[in-house]
Amino acid sequence: MDQIKVGSWDIEIDVNRTKEFYKNYHLITEGCSCDFCANYVLACDIFSQDIMNIFNLLGIDPRKEGEVSEYMENEDGTHLYGGFYHVVGRIIKGPNLWVPTKKGSEVSSPTFINYKGIEIGFSNDLVLVPEDFPTPVIQFEFQMNVPWLLN
Template identity: 70%
Template sequence: MKQITIGSWTIEVDVNKTKEFYRKHHLITEGCDCDFCANFVLACDKFPPAIKELFNLLGIDPRKEGEVSEYMENKDGTHLYGAFYHIVGRIIEGPKLWMPTEEGSEVSSPTFEKYYGVELGFCEGLSLFFEGLPIPTIQFEIQMNIPWLLS
């Protein structure tokens, strides 16, 4: 396992096992045929170099699932997307990503951190679990504005 610090999180990642998982997993567009997912897959090639390097550092192919959601179109024509991915590894230290909105509430909101123009975080709670995903596993979550590339 390789130890990496990203923002306030220090994580251990098995990059080879993570890459192997994504090598076998399907493209987002093979599990969903909506325009939002198709646009996201196209936009992966247009991510800023620092974000492409982050995905590579973690062993993630961003074109493959986790989960992707389009939240809204911004005034400048870009779209706000959220996505999460799974990484073979564990969190060594860092803030809790999902915090209750008020004391005793079951509703939570993320405490993302800014990183090269995107918001991101890590958590141990997995929203989805895919068959063949090695354990231990953590979840990487990211929000970013991306261009609309579909005609």
């Protein structure tokens, strides 16, 4: 595993094992037929080089199954998307991604950092990890504006 720093996090990752998983995994649109997922998969082809670099650094094919949601349409016609993917690795050091919105609250808010045009974070709180995903696992979470490309 290689140790890298991404934003506020020092992580240890196995890029090759992560890439191998996503190479063989299915497209998001094979698990969901909604317009929001179809648009996201199309938009992956025009992500900026900086955004693709973060996915490549982690070994993730963003078109492949993760958990992606569309939250709203922005005034400029882009759409706010958020989601997460899994990465083979460990968090060595970094802030907690999810913190209570106020003291004693069960509701949490993300503490994303802006990293070259995408809001990102890493978490040990895992959700929807595919059964055959290699271990150890961390969750890469993101939020970004995506253009609407479907007619």
